[in-house]
Amino acid sequence: MDRKPLLAGNWKMHTNVQEAQQLAASVVQAAAKVSGRDVMIAPPYTALTAVESTISSSGVILGAQNVHWEEKGAFTGEISAAMLKDVGCEMVIIGHSERRHVFGETDQMINKRVTGALRFGLTPVFCIGETLEQREAGRTMTILENQVRAGLDNVALKSGSHLVVAYEPVWAIGTGKTATEAQAQEAHSFIRNLLADIYEKNIAGQIRILYGGSVKPENIDILMQQDDIDGALVGGAALKAESFERIICFQ
Numbered sequence: 001m002d003r004k005p006l007l008a009g010n011w012k013m014h015t016n017v018q019e020a021q022q023l024a025a026s027v028v029q030a031a032a033k034v035s036g037r038d039v040m041i042a043p044p045y046t047a048l049t050a051v052e053s054t055i056s057s058s059g060v061i062l063g064a065q066n067v068h069w070e071e072k073g074a075f076t077g078e079i080s081a082a083m084l085k086d087v088g089c090e091m092v093i094i095g096h097s098e099r100r101h102v103f104g105e106t107d108q109m110i111n112k113r114v115t116g117a118l119r120f121g122l123t124p125v126f127c128i129g130e131t132l133e134q135r136e137a138g139r140t141m142t143i144l145e146n147q148v149r150a151g152l153d154n155v156a157l158k159s160g161s162h163l164v165v166a167y168e169p170v171w172a173i174g175t176g177k178t179a180t181e182a183q184a185q186e187a188h189s190f191i192r193n194l195l196a197d198i199y200e201k202n203i204a205g206q207i208r209i210l211y212g213g214s215v216k217p218e219n220i221d222i223l224m225q226q227d228d229i230d231g232a233l234v235g236g237a238a239l240k241a242e243s244f245e246r247i248i249c250f251q
């Protein structure tokens with residue numbers, strides 16, 4: 001099944017408004033050089049509106065880095081899917097390893113966020129991944145299966161294009177240590193089979209699975225050649241215009 005590649009930049013807690021607009025403008029220019037692929041950027045909340053105005057006449061997709069499951073209410077510090085839609089977001093990263101490990105988010109919270117995002121028409125970029133300790137103990141696939149089943153528990157999909165999964169091995173995030181293309185493909189193929197067990201075949205076949213963890217200009221081409229790698233979720237290298245351009249223009 002044909003899945004359109006998605007190159008996504010997670011800017012994490014970086015950029016003020018001016019820096020965000022400059023970087024977004026360079027992403028617009030880079031994205032215009034290629035066709036047949038989607039490009040998404042997820043700036044911090046404070047820059048969403050400014051970035052939206054910079055990218056509005058391009059095909060670049062606006063994403064956020066987290067979302068609360070309720071529409072509104074007494075949830076100090078949280079942002080709802082309705083609010084993200086209001087400022088032009090189409091996608092939202094959910095369950096990133098930093099949310100899980102630094103902020104203690106559980107599979108149950110992540111499941112509620114996925115459900116909440118979908119209810120308001122946002123496409124979740126649902127992140128999963130094992131730690132180094134879990135990989136070394138031979139538990140990678142068990143961990144991935146538990147995260148997928150819990151995070152997608154009771155999540156109905158009308159189309160596979162409404163969900164993106166990102167496989168981000170925790171040990172590869174921000175460490176410069178990328179999974180080999182074989183390690184990534186093995187995990188992606190496992191996740192794809194799992195999705196086919198949960199959803200109808202045609203829906204599962206449409207769900208894009210991104211790889212994340214030290215993606216850079218030097219490894220994007222080989223990663224994108226793998227059958228089940230449909231794109232990348234990029235941290236550090238998405239903050240530099242030149243390197244993200246090279247990633248968008250993978251060959």
Ligand code: 13P
Pocket residue numbers: 010096168172173174175176212213214215233234235236237
């Ligand atoms: P790095 O690309 O900096 O390793 O970060 C990956 C990531 O966490 C993307 O969400």
